[in-house]
Amino acid sequence: MRLTRYFLPILRETPKEAEIVSHRLMLRAGLIRQESAGIYAWLPLGLRVLNKINAIIREEQVRAGAVEVLMPTIQSADLWRESGRYDAYGKEMLRIVDRHDREMLFGPTNEEMITEIVRAYVRSYKDLPLNLFHIQWKFRDEVRPRFGVMRSREFLMKDAYSFDLDATAGRHSYNKMFVAYLRTFARMGLTAIPMAAESGPIGGNLSHEFIILAHTGESEVFCHKDFLQFPPPPADIDFDDALALEEVVGKWTSLYAATSEKHDEAAYNAVPEEARVAARGIEVGHIFYFGTKYSEPMRAVVSGRDGKEITLSMGSYGIGPSRLVAALIEAGHDDNGIVWPEQVAPFHVGVADLKQGDAATGKVCAELVQQFENAGLDVLHDDRDERPGAKFATLDLIGLPWQVVVGPKGLAEGTVEVKRRRDGAREHLAPADAVARIVASVQAARS
């Protein structure tokens, strides 16, 4: 992608409303634009990151056996009256009246709707287990939205819903998502720690929040430091092997980990002092098992083997991709800007032509871009007629993992400069070696 033909509105100054670093950098790097309090437009660079996050989530959901659907943003109030949540949800629900005076709402979540869909088609125990997920915009009319997309009113959410015959099978479905979440966040370069959680208005009794540590995190968390070393479950784990999953979940819940709301001082003090971690964290996922809370009032039942009705056992599993974009920045930035992990970076590499209009640098840049693209990498080619300093500053700000700087000085010696954004390490390499170096790194990060 040539920068002169792209849309990358960089801000040199920080808009005053942005308090936290991810919000500031998202505005400055041209990822988002606020359209209303807590409502944002996603600009090209931000959308790329969002899409890459979604792709990883989708892959891991499918790997764990979930099936993708897409439900509407607008729902009927009647559906929510069936579960009793229409009145219970309160002012956070955005209520809408259509031209026929029908009561509608912009969905804050989809338990009712997915239950309605499943009860309409699923009639037999043979159809279970079933896990359906979608990635769709939600709206919760927060009293006070803030921190950019970290706490917005409109937000993207991956929500999955599992349906099982009994609690034991439901627990297996819960464990599948638990394991999928560990893999999902690890693939984004994040260490997410599962912590026992309140189930809140969703209801139920088994629930975990997945928290990533970031010094600017929203809430206080306490955990055993060994969590930071645990390897994520392998890609070939058998999701049908209930015992194997139990083992993984058991390991990841064996050590102390809690948010401040669930913090138990005595249990924490039982952790060896050198293993205690008190930090700040950001919630990026939340899973619940809630049994028949919705299936009972909404009559989602199937025929069992003996012909008797069985009320479905359900769970729901959320990840906030839009919030994850901010969380990734909170976890990865420095004074110069964003530092994206390779797996979710909007582009893998930026190629800067230091002397736009020069035949030699132009030719090398074009060749580099072609070679990166042939290798399947996303490349941003800074072909603007700008000072070198401006190009360096832009590339640092938008945080691409790799920068290739092509200038007359280097070319005189047959080299280009390769800079790794993460630690600023620079190497002078022949163009072909630069390509090999970066392609190898990006491919190693995919898995």
Next chain:
RNA sequence: CGGGGUAUAGCGCAGCCCGGUAGCGCGGAAGUUUUGGGUACUUCAGGUCGCAGGUUCGAAUCCUGCUGCCCCGACCA
């Protein structure tokens, strides 16, 4: 929802107290210059001063009402 701010060019701000030609920096355009870490200079363009009403010969400025946005708290994925 309680408390506190704020609204002037794309962004950051001054001007308001004390009414009288709407400014500065960044960004944008044109040019000269410079050419490996946001170069310097010149010129130019760009504003219903949040909205409505009022006071006044005259309102960005004073008064009233409304709205948006931000911060603290409560709440929360």
